[in-house]
Amino acid sequence: MAVNGNTIQILVPVSGIATVIGSQSNVNIARDAEMLNVSDKSSTDQQFLPGLRSSTITLDAFYLAADGAQAALETAYENDPPDSITVTWNENSGTSTHYKTATAYVNSLSIAAAANGPAEASIGLTISGGWTDV
Secondary structure (H helix, E strand, C coil): CCCCHHHEEEEEEECCEEEECCCEEEEEEEEEEEEEECCCCCCCCCCEEEEEEEEEEEEEEECCCCCHHHHHHHHHHHCCCCCCEEEEEEEECCCCEEEEEEEEEEEEEEEEECCCCCEEEEEEEEEEEEEEEC
């Protein structure tokens, strides 16, 4: 059975407690692997080996000035040097809950404030290392 997208949430620590980033929508978790070309002259077909893996998270949310998780991301981004944060990927399928955690850096934060509409935040995170099942 397909997983309802509403059940996938990203959490960040607020005062040491994993907290859902408020008003999340459009969460995208991308996991990629470099492909190293190891082709040689013995074949006209390319051959590859998997190389380094990387992960990123992008998400949109309504901007909430009082949201502790959004504030924690902004603080992590603004510190010099930037702080790493622990990110939790929560997938609750209704019958079970699956968690993965990783260390991440905030690579982008933007706020779009349309006239007569809600302000929206776009957040980008780059995972440093890999994901760990919890």
